[in-house]
Structures are given as C-alpha cells and as structure tokens.
Amino acid sequence: MAVYTYKALTRTGVVVRNKVEASTKQALISMLKRNGLVPISVDKIPYVTLQKQNKQKRNISVVDDMMKNLNTTQVVKEKKEISTMQRVRTYFAKQKKITSRDIVVFTQNFYLLKKANFNNIHALRTIIDSTENYIFKGVLEDILAGVEAGENMYTTMEYYSDIFPYIYINMIKVGELSGSLTNSLQQAVKYLDETNALNKKLKSILIPNIVQFLLLLVMLFVGTIVAIPAIQNVYTSLGSQEKLPAATLWFQGVVNNLMTYWYVPAGIVLAVIAVLIYYVHTPKGKYNFHYFKYKAPLFGQLIYALDFSRLMKAMLLNLQNGMRIQEALEVSKNVVKNLVMRAMIETSINNILVGTSWIEPFEKSGLSKPMETEMLKIGMQTDLSEMMQKLVEYMQIDIDNIMTKIMKALPQVVYAIVGVVLIFFVLVVLVPCIQVYMGNFLFSAYL
Numbered sequence: 001m002a003v004y005t006y007k008a009l010t011r012t013g014v015v016v017r018n019k020v021e022a023s024t025k026q027a028l029i030s031m032l033k034r035n036g037l038v039p040i041s042v043d044k045i046p047y048v049t050l051q052k053q054n055k056q057k058r059n060i061s062v063v064d065d066m067m068k069n070l071n072t073t074q075v076v077k078e079k080k081e082i083s084t085m086q087r088v089r090t091y092f093a094k095q096k097k098i099t100s101r102d103i104v105v106f107t108q109n110f111y112l113l114k115k116a117n118f119n120n121i122h123a124l125r126t127i128i129d130s131t132e133n134y135i136f137k138g139v140l141e142d143i144l145a146g147v148e149a150g151e152n153m154y155t156t157m158e159y160y161s162d163i164f165p166y167i168y169i170n171m172i173k174v175g176e177l178s179g180s181l182t183n184s185l186q187q188a189v190k191y192l193d194e195t196n197a198l199n200k201k202l203k204s205i206l207i208p209n210i211v212q213f214l215l216l217l218v219m220l221f222v223g224t225i226v227a228i229p230a231i232q233n234v235y236t237s238l239g240s241q242e243k244l245p246a247a248t249l250w251f252q253g254v255v256n257n258l259m260t261y262w263y264v265p266a267g268i269v270l271a272v273i274a275v276l277i278y279y280v281h282t283p284k285g286k287y288n289f290h291y292f293k294y295k296a297p298l299f300g301q302l303i304y305a306l307d308f309s310r311l312m313k314a315m316l317l318n319l320q321n322g323m324r325i326q327e328a329l330e331v332s333k334n335v336v337k338n339l340v341m342r343a344m345i346e347t348s349i350n351n352i353l354v355g356t357s358w359i360e361p362f363e364k365s366g367l368s369k370p371m372e373t374e375m376l377k378i379g380m381q382t383d384l385s386e387m388m389q390k391l392v393e394y395m396q397i398d399i400d401n402i403m404t405k406i407m408k409a410l411p412q413v414v415y416a417i418v419g420v421v422l423i424f425f426v427l428v429v430l431v432p433c434i435q436v437y438m439g440n441f442l443f444s445a446y447l
Helices: 025-034 047-052 060-069 072-081 084-095 100-115 120-130 134-148 153-160 166-178 181-238 246-260 263-280 283-295 300-320 325-335 339-354 360-364 370-381 384-438 441-446
Strands: 002-009 015-022 038-044
Touching: 002 025, 002 134, 015 025, 025 038, 100 120, 100 134, 100 181, 120 134, 134 153, 153 166, 166 181, 166 300, 166 325, 181 246, 181 300, 181 384, 246 384, 263 283, 283 300, 283 339, 300 325, 300 339, 300 384, 325 339, 339 360, 360 370, 370 384
Parallel strands: none
Antiparallel strands: 002 015, 002 038
C-alpha cells in the first residue's frame, strides 16, 4: 500500500497532521471524512523518498505472530546460504541509481508484454521479477500498487517526475486515457532511443575535446612549476650568465604570484560566481539566462531546436488523441523548462482565447525557422496533425544537420584554443629545455 501524509481539520477547529498507509488517495479522503475530519491536503510520499527515511519498526504483535509460524531451522539454513560475496553484491545493487537505460529496458519489455495481450498488472509483476535495480524495482512496485488499487499508471509516475521525463509520462497518460497504451509505449520507446542517441553524440563531441584542453593546461602549469626551476638551478650551479626567455620569466612570475596570493583570484572567482548565481535565481536573471541559451554561439540553435521539437512531438501526440489545440498546448507546455519557450506557449494560449493565431509568438520570436512556422500555418489550413507529423520529421533532419555542423565546427574551435595554448607551452617550457639540451649556456659558464 502507498504511504500518504495528510493535513485535516477537526470538528473543534484543530488542524491535525499524520502519515498513514492507504490503497488510494480517494480511499484515504473517504476514511478521514468518516472519522469526522475535513481534509485540507493529502499528498502521496514517493517510494524513493521513503527509502531515504529511517525504516519504521514493525508492530510487535505482528513480529511475534511471524516468529511463531516460522521454521527456525529453515531460517538458519537460509542464513548460512548467503555468502559474503552475495551480501556485497546486494549492497552495491542497492546503491545503484536509476539510469535512462533502466527506463528504456522497462518500456521495451512493457511494450512487448502489452503486445502479447498481457494486462497491466500481469505485465508489471513480470517486469518487477526481472528488475535488478533495487530502487527502480521499488518504484515499479509503487506503480503496481496504484494499478491494483484502481489508479492509472501515469498517476503514480507523476510523483516520480525526476525519474520519468514529463513527455514520457504524457505519452503513458494519453495512451491510458485513450485506450491505446500499446501505441503510446511504442512511441515512448522511439522517443527514449532517439534521446539516448542524441546524448551519446553530444558526449562524444564534448568530452574528448574538453579532456584534451585540460591536459594541455595541466602540462603548461606543471612544466612551469617543475621544469623551469630545475633549469634555473642548472644555470646557477654552473655559474652561467644565461637567462631564461622573457616569456618564461613572465609566466613563472604569474604562476608564483598565483601560488603565493591564491586567495585573491580565488576570492574574485567565487565572488563573480556568487553574483551570477544570485542573478540567475532572480526572475529577470533566469529569463535572460534562458534566452542566452537559445542565442548562445554554436549550441544555442541546437538547444532551441530540441525544445521546439519536444513541444511539437507532445502536441502531435495529444492532437492525434482528440485534443484541441489549446488543450494540447496546455498539456504539452511542461515538456520544456526554458522560460522563454514557456512564455511563447502562454502567449499562444492567450492568442487562442482572443481569437488570433497561436503560431504568431513563435514566428515573432525570431528563434523558429520560417520553414517551421510556415508548415504550421499550412497545417492550420489543411490537416494540422498530418502537417505536424511532417514538421517533426523535418525537425529531426534539421537537428541532425545542426549536430553535423557542430561536430565540424567544435573541433576547429577547440584546436584553435589548443593551438594558442600549445604555442605558449613551447615558448614557456620547451624553449628553455632545448637550450639546456643544446648546451649553449656552458660557453657563458666557461667564460
């Protein structure tokens, strides 16, 4: 059974709070009313939250009854069969986080079972038995408890919005309410696969270039701290009048000052970060930061295309299941978190209410491409669902093209930065090393 926290009003006007188990939210509300309480709020506690809390002790009488019926010989035998390695594996299994791969596997398995005419309860029980991730298994058991109590799956999934993407929950919701859950699961599998493929592609672009840049910086600073003083000691010990290059001496001075007065630049950096964080957490700062994401060089166009594509996919799913445009926008707006996009969606909804075009805010923003808004306009005059399907396909091709451009441009940008750092590394570190290797300083030492 699920666990709920409630706040209610007694007949005498006293507000009471408690945490209880109940099959459904409606059942708990009915129970409170029967007991003369007026419910103020009833909230379900997600399974993940319960896992983080201390486990409650069992009722003593229940434990006594269990112990009377237990075969102690069997208990001892089972205890002996649990090896240390199994305990270690169990411990680490409980520490595993829920990954996108877990959700993909669950969705694929659930889709296959539904296709084989399994009902929701039977399908969930089958998947739970084969789920290895303890935390995710607990979440699925919570979903199963809700289904057995007569709730829809999406109702419990909404409590786990940090695990299941909103557009994913929306797909399940539309499928359950329209009676086409199998088709919604198929779309969810496709959505998750595309999202994972996109994330892998982005990581393959960013990680190698960032690692290469960081390694070069480490080499520059380590060379300045270790190699340069060693070369200077060689000059001094032999009595040579040779001096290190001016660039080397200058950078060495900068590094030495940073090491001596490290708290000054550290304080400046922390102050700048604190100011930025404070500004970003203000309403205006957050909006400007989200707008910057869409206008940022190199990645801004991609971020907007991804958000707009998610919105169109969610709207298409809702339109195909009989929703009106206004309802589709209302339900779909939560698939994006960017305040700029949310503002455009709210303006679109207001335009529908006053009888003007809902496409206008996206067109006037200057962020959407003319092809995208034009396809929506044509869809309004013909078949919006069919045209939106073509728009989603077009945007997927456009996102792939943007990704290709980034894959070509990003290495060039990184190579340019790395090239500058590499030249600096040669002047600061390698030139003195070459001078020592050539031995020119020995002539001045001899003289």
